[in-house]
Amino acid sequence: xxxxTTELRYPDAVVRFGVFFQGVNHSTIWSDPRSGSQxxxxxFTQLAQTAERGLFDAFFLGEGLxxxxxxxxxxxxxxxxxxxALTELATLAGxxxxxxxxxxxxxxxxxxxxxxxxxxSLDVLSGGRAAxxxxxxxxxxxxxxxxxxxxxxxADRYERAERFVNLAKRVWDSWNxxxxxxxxxxxxFFDVEFTPTVPRSAQQHPVLFQAGDSPAGRxxxxxxxxxxFSRHGTDHADALAFADDIxxxxxxxxxxxxxxxxxxxxxxxxxxxEAEVEEKAxxxxxxxxxxxxxxxxxGQVWGEDLSGYDPDGPLPAHDPVIEDIDGTRGAHRAGAxxxxxxxxxxxxxxxxKFSLRELVLHHSSERGFAGTASQLADELTFWVRSGASNGFxxxxxxxxxxxxxxxxxxxxxxxxxxxxxxxxxxxxxxxxLGLRAPLTRR
Amino acid sequence: xxxxxxxxxxxxxxxxxPAAWRRSRTTPDQVFSPARLKEFAVTAQAQGLTGLTFxxxxxxxxxxxxxxxxxxxxxxxxxxxTDAIGLLPVAATTYxxxxxxxxxxxxxxxxxxxxxxxxxxTSPAAAARSVNLPVEADPAGELADVVRTVRAxxxxxxxxAVIRDVATGRYVDRDxxxxxxxETDSFSVKGPLTVPRSPQGQSVVAxxxxxxxxxxxxxxxxxxxxxxxxxxxxxxxxxxxxVALDTEAHPAADRLTALDADATAPDRGRIRWSGSGEGFxxxxxxxxxxxxxxxxxxxxxxxxxxxxLRTTFPALRVARLLQPPTAGATLRSTLGLARPANQFAxx
Ligand SMILES: Cc1cc2nc3c(=O)[nH]c(=O)nc-3n(C[C@H](O)[C@H](O)[C@H](O)COP(=O)(O)O)c2cc1C
Numbered sequence: 001x002x003x004x005t006t007e008l009r010y011p012d013a014v015v016r017f018g019v020f021f022q023g024v025n026h027s028t029i030w031s032d033p034r035s036g037s038q039x040x041x042x043x044f045t046q047l048a049q050t051a052e053r054g055l056f057d058a059f060f061l062g063e064g065l066x067x068x069x070x071x072x073x074x075x076x077x078x079x080x081x082x083x084x085a086l087t088e089l090a091t092l093a094g095x096x097x098x099x100x101x102x103x104x105x106x107x108x109x110x111x112x113x114x115x116x117x118x119x120x121s122l123d124v125l126s127g128g129r130a131a132x133x134x135x136x137x138x139x140x141x142x143x144x145x146x147x148x149x150x151x152x153x154x155a156d157r158y159e160r161a162e163r164f165v166n167l168a169k170r171v172w173d174s175w176n177x178x179x180x181x182x183x184x185x186x187x188x189f190f191d192v193e194f195t196p197t198v199p200r201s202a203q204q205h206p207v208l209f210q211a212g213d214s215p216a217g218r219x220x221x222x223x224x225x226x227x228x229f230s231r232h233g234t235d236h237a238d239a240l241a242f243a244d245d246i247x248x249x250x251x252x253x254x255x256x257x258x259x260x261x262x263x264x265x266x267x268x269x270x271x272x273x274e275a276e277v278e279e280k281a282x283x284x285x286x287x288x289x290x291x292x293x294x295x296x297x298x299g300q301v302w303g304e305d306l307s308g309y310d311p312d313g314p315l316p317a318h319d320p321v322i323e324d325i326d327g328t329r330g331a332h333r334a335g336a337x338x339x340x341x342x343x344x345x346x347x348x349x350x351x352x353k354f355s356l357r358e359l360v361l362h363h364s365s366e367r368g369f370a371g372t373a374s375q376l377a378d379e380l381t382f383w384v385r386s387g388a389s390n391g392f393x394x395x396x397x398x399x400x401x402x403x404x405x406x407x408x409x410x411x412x413x414x415x416x417x418x419x420x421x422x423x424x425x426x427x428x429x430x431x432x433l434g435l436r437a438p439l440t441r442r
Numbered sequence: 443x444x445x446x447x448x449x450x451x452x453x454x455x456x457x458x459x460p461a462a463w464r465r466s467r468t469t470p471d472q473v474f475s476p477a478r479l480k481e482f483a484v485t486a487q488a489q490g491l492t493g494l495t496f497x498x499x500x501x502x503x504x505x506x507x508x509x510x511x512x513x514x515x516x517x518x519x520x521x522x523x524t525d526a527i528g529l530l531p532v533a534a535t536t537y538x539x540x541x542x543x544x545x546x547x548x549x550x551x552x553x554x555x556x557x558x559x560x561x562x563x564t565s566p567a568a569a570a571r572s573v574n575l576p577v578e579a580d581p582a583g584e585l586a587d588v589v590r591t592v593r594a595x596x597x598x599x600x601x602x603a604v605i606r607d608v609a610t611g612r613y614v615d616r617d618x619x620x621x622x623x624x625e626t627d628s629f630s631v632k633g634p635l636t637v638p639r640s641p642q643g644q645s646v647v648a649x650x651x652x653x654x655x656x657x658x659x660x661x662x663x664x665x666x667x668x669x670x671x672x673x674x675x676x677x678x679x680x681x682x683x684x685v686a687l688d689t690e691a692h693p694a695a696d697r698l699t700a701l702d703a704d705a706t707a708p709d710r711g712r713i714r715w716s717g718s719g720e721g722f723x724x725x726x727x728x729x730x731x732x733x734x735x736x737x738x739x740x741x742x743x744x745x746x747x748x749x750x751l752r753t754t755f756p757a758l759r760v761a762r763l764l765q766p767p768t769a770g771a772t773l774r775s776t777l778g779l780a781r782p783a784n785q786f787a788x789x
């Protein structure tokens with residue numbers, strides 16, 4: 001790789017790590033004897049403290065406000081059930097001292113006065129380590145749990161999100177040194193008036209992350225956020241194209257090129273030898289895609305219950321019974337045309353002589369990185385120095401022990417290359433990330 | 443064995459007196475310091491108190507520019523660094539999302555391993571403006587609806603819904619998850635909650651007497667009426683007492699006069715008591731026969747707490763009135779309340 005280094009656009013860049021505790025998913029291997037509770041407080045404490053030992057920038061919690069269903073039945077194969085993100089992070093604020101605490105919270109089923117206040121409270125309690133991962137959940141189906149119901153048109157969700165975030169920033173900036181200025185807004189989303197009550201934190205206000213991939217989502221991020229939590233964390237060319245697009249949009253939004261950091265979600269499998277790496281990666285994949293999960297994933301495309309099928313047999317011979325794949329219920333390829341996807345899958349299966357489950361394993365095998373610590377250190381360093389990302393938001397496939405080998409083996413290997421911090425530079429998340437003052441205060 | 447008597451300590455801001463923040467040894471910004479909060483919690487736990495309460499207000503007080511941090515966040519912050527004391531934050535019911543409140547308190551119950559309480563309170567009408575909802579005509583009725591809904595959500599997972607059945611690949615048993623399908627005049631909630639049932643099953647629900655209607659399912663009632671008595675099978679009665687005590691340097695009466703000169707304290711419908719720390723201990727001992735506990739509001743936390751620690755609490759311990767909760771005990775068990783059966787559980 002020595003020859004390439006001359007072409008690296010960011011030769012001094014360091015790798016940043018976050019840990020993403022998804023909570024609800026089929027990639028956390030719950031069936032293994034080493035797998036702990038998905039909810040017990042010790043699980044969160046161990047993960048956060050391990051990440052802090054490994055100098056991670058941040059601990060993320062995901063959010064989803066309705067249990068997923070398939071064909072009217074609550075989905076029962078995946079890990080499900082997680083704590084309220086802000087509440088859990090406040091507990092972790094009392095048990096950690098450096099790591100950033102990122103709460104995923106949507107802008108559709110929250111109110112700015114309330115959410116901005118709770119985020120600011122976490123920020124003060126943690127000494128300036130809070131962040132908000134802004135998401136835009138927008139289905140009437142989740143709305144069934146909330147006062148206003150499923151009221152938001154798809155086309156409006158980013159407009160509401162941007163107004164929401166801007167209102168929150170005004171809440172955080174309302175301390176005038178002597179008291180709080182009232183905050184009022186009377187646009188079509190927020191006809192509100194109130195006076196905030198939470199003072200400014202050590203990092204001024206929470207850091208803003210954004211997760212959402214459409215052009216509207218990218219523009220929203222480059223106008224308002226500090227960091228993007230992306231899903232471009234497995235294929236280098238894809239990640240580089242995404243990062244270049246973000247840099248272009250950031251400049252168009254009137255900000256310096258590198259002003260928005262990019263942390264893709266990814267999975268990392270590390271082992272001592274290449275043979276062990278291969279064996280471990282295969283094991284992880286097969287645990288994640290059990291025969292029942294394979295049938296369920298294919299069932300989402302075909303739009304019917306395929307649990308009676310043989311996972312080691314062929315894909316269904318008939319066409320899907322649905323037009324488009326329904327995203328609101330937690331399907332993975334939401335919005336895709338079912339019939340054409342089924343045709344593609346059948347073609348791939350025929351060509352490779354794949355059984356139903358083998359096909360799903362094939363499609364699921366590109367989840368992230370696998371290698372020895374030294375191989376991974378080279379590869380991840382290359383990612384950040386070539387400009388494909390600023391680091392990675394790691395989803396452990398096992399909790400609570402899933403970060404152990406990353407912290408004990410990969411982090412030192414990265415440090416040996418000068419590509420990872422050797423200590424926290426400050427106390428706040430804004431300092432860890434090397435961010436400048438909040439956007440509103442420049 | 444004396445009748446159980448429970449002492450709670452309220453820890454919001456500088457103290458109950460609106461001029462407290464001026465007198466605190468802490469500067470206004472330190473009122474929020476996480477270290478100070480931890481110190482209160484560790485001290486109160488070591489003293490054998492039953493619980494800390496976290497009052498809250500989303501309305502700024504013009505006389506107290508320092509504001510408030512969210513109560514649930516403060517309680518959760520202490521969950522991991524304490525192991526015996528109950529943590530009871532306020533979460534308002536009037537314009538809140540019952541789903542969010544249910545998830546927050548259930549999460550607090552998980553992270554504190556069963557020591558969460560919830561003080562359900564109504565919000566002032568002005569709060570409607572912060573969320574653009576119509577002013578609620580019947581806040582107490584709304585509170586009863588929200589409590590009922592939150593309780594249903596807490597039961598929406600049966601205790602053993604997570605089965606982790608490797609043979610079938612099922613993580614949960616969907617038959618032990620329940621839609622709550624609550625429908626009221628002002629909201630509807632489908633369910634189930636996104637948080638599994640918590641250690642206490644139902645966290646302890648506390649309501650101020652002023653917010654109480656016959657339909658409210660409360661475990662504890664905070665009352666400002668000295669004649670309040672528990673009715674058979676009714677909620678525990680905890681008396682709200684605002685106290686100002688003699689300190690080493692100043693008698694309580696002088697302290698109150700000085701505080702009142704800065705700001706007059708509003709009548710919050712609580713008992714007000716002032717005098718010596720020993721006298722306060724005797725007052726509490728007398729109460730012990732009639733109510734289940736007391737919630738102590740200190741005029742100036744930093745000053746009065748020292749007297750409480752030096753004289754009042756030790757005297758209560760000697761009288762065997764303070765019965766320190768044991769490490770690992772749930773708030774329910776400390777309070778002598780049973781862990782409720784799940785309303786949706788199938789036999
Ligand atoms: C990496 C990543 C993580 C996300 N995590 C969450 C989450 O935890 N909760 C949630 O409601 N939405 C989450 N989202 C969904 C987005 O906020 C958004 O609703 C979705 O991507 C659709 O918007 P888009 O069309 O702009 O991509 C996530 C999206 C991405 C890309």
